[in-house]
Amino acid sequence: MSANPIGWDWRTCKVTGLTVDRSAERLIVFNAVTAVLYLAFGGTLALLIALTRWPKMHLISNAEWFYRLVGAHGAAMLIFWILFFEVAGLLFGGSILLSRRLTAPKMGWLAYVMMLVGSLGVTYTMLSGQATVMFTAYPPLKASALFYGMMLLYAVGALVAVLHFLVNIVTARLQGQVRTLPLFTFALLVAAILALFTLVSGTLAILPAFLWRLGVIDHVDPAAYRLLFWGFGHGAQQVNLAAMIGIWYALASLTMGAKPINEGLSRFAFVLYVLFIQLGSMHHILVDPGLSSWARGLNASYFMYAAVMGSMIHAFTIPASMEVAARERGHTKGLFGWLKSAPWGQPAFAAMIISFVMFGVLGGISGVIMGGIQLNMIAHNTLIVPAHFHMTVVAGTTLAFMGMTYILVPLMVRRDLFLPGWARLQPYLYGLGMLLFGIGMGLAGHYGVPRRHWDITFPSMTQLSGGVYDGANIHWSLALMALGATIAVTAGAMYIVVAAGTVFIGRKNDVPNIGHVEASAVTPTDPNAPVHHPKGFEAPGTMMLATGFLVLFILLYGWSWFELSKVSWIIK
């Protein structure tokens, strides 16, 4: 890279050759370690609540505590683990990856402190029973003013972190340190732009609730809150999506030497997210703040499908670029010889590919189906909903993040990966646990079991309940869910041991062993090397797999309409 910089604390990475700003490095380690601590906390709660939802075990015998812990699990995981990690990613993409120093490290620390205090405050209010309102906190359910205040502090802190990233990218550009951003950084930029909109929307939802609890205003419109809250809640998932896909691309390059087969197309697919997701939430707010428009949601369809198109493009270009890279290295046998040659024993690769498949097949298809206006009726607020988002944000995003750390953490702290054997096994175990968990929970939801519910056996209400959820199919599904949860939480704990062990007690090593990494991922190649286009398909194996995916999608979609048609009520 450039000549040795003067006037700031830096080092050269002996593996990648990147110039590393030490202040960025510290900030990244703080954010990442905080994220992992929340993951450990949220994972512990996950096991407790999952074992409670299995009626045979019904672990937590106090309903109030069950609801507190469900709320705290949602917040610790979806908001704290994910966002602290993303901030670490933004810091990395905005400085180290570009071999430049942070423009305003103080801004990064300010964001960190606000987010830390805010998240601790939210966790405290939730555990102490001041805020047993779930992380959605729909008014007029009441939490203490402190809860909303801490939520706001956290949201504003996260906004500062996002702005900090944008400041870095803009100054890098102005100072001529970058021209076109690497695709990975571009994905982060897309995530950051989406995050700006969602965090503002979230702040606008929480602020009136805060003022209401302070007594400044006497009413919060619950439907308007839902609208704004989901402007945040749903948009935030698009942030996670963009970050996760950026990581898929990065890991495909690092572990397989993949280069996007058409960089322009990949970037176009990211731009679809920015355009259509935001139009989506803006439109809801502009036309009608009431429930009717959001329920009818005629418009939901076309932006949603435009965004879905973006994801379907990535679903093809990522494996295709891996296939092309492997074929170029000589793994040309048959349709799938390239797949056989992949580094299945490299934890970063395993995590990436499992995340990719589970996100697409389980999370993606279920999400598109539930997002259909009429089909939503047989899914809304049943266990299908958490089943769906655990496939996206846990099997997908969380596992992708884990994969990224298997490479980045050793490089960052210059220590060998702790317990590499555990790391190799971990993604498979986590994926297996999540698979069983998702199938069990999804089936239970399909049979009508509600989400966020302490006791579906209604022991004190038998005259009314009529044993509505006593069927053997429901009990088996929930048992499967509990089994999957136990496996997944075990694998989650293994991850935490490996990650924390690497940071604190891994063997010091300037050239840490991170498994096989393709040199072409980080060393520029000859820009003039022409791309060789074969006559037939470039990635026939991927074409085959992608077509199979589409067929499965069509079958499940058709089946869902069939299920809807079986409802024995005419609903007009």
Add this chain to the structure above:
Amino acid sequence: MTTRTSTLLAPQGRWWGPLGKDERLWFALVVAWALAMYVMMQFVWPAVGEEQIVFDSYKVDPKVFQQLTDDYIAAHQTGTLLNIPIVDAPPGDVYLLGERFRFRPLLNLKQGQTYRFLISSVDVQHGFSVQPDNFNLQVVPGYVTAVTLTPKEAGTYQIVCNEYCGPGHHLMLGRIEVTP
């Protein structure tokens, strides 16, 4: 001639260019599928399906809605169960009130008759989840969800609250009895 670069490096040369054969085929398939789903949801199902979601929604003062429900119950009550009134509902408007932690009244309906359900809440949000059939609507205080329902089959249906509404959420039930 376009170039290809690792996703971790700034792209070199001309990185935008026409799509290859693979991408063109896949892109066409994806667009066709997105359109097919759009047509299904907006045109096909509205024309052929019996389960639509074109319900109306009105703003209402929760106190007023509670009064309307009380009047409705007074006019049609036939009994009680667990302190909850039971109503023989004539075809037409049916009032159903969610309150922590019950649905009031319990309803007796006739198979094949059509009812316009007016559903709301006096306090917080609740979920209107009809079991074991499994269809679900959101109940929001200050708004009436008005939906026209016709039971096609006789039987007992539970209404389970599936929106978290407070410490007794898991006790909140209602019932619809459909007789031939």
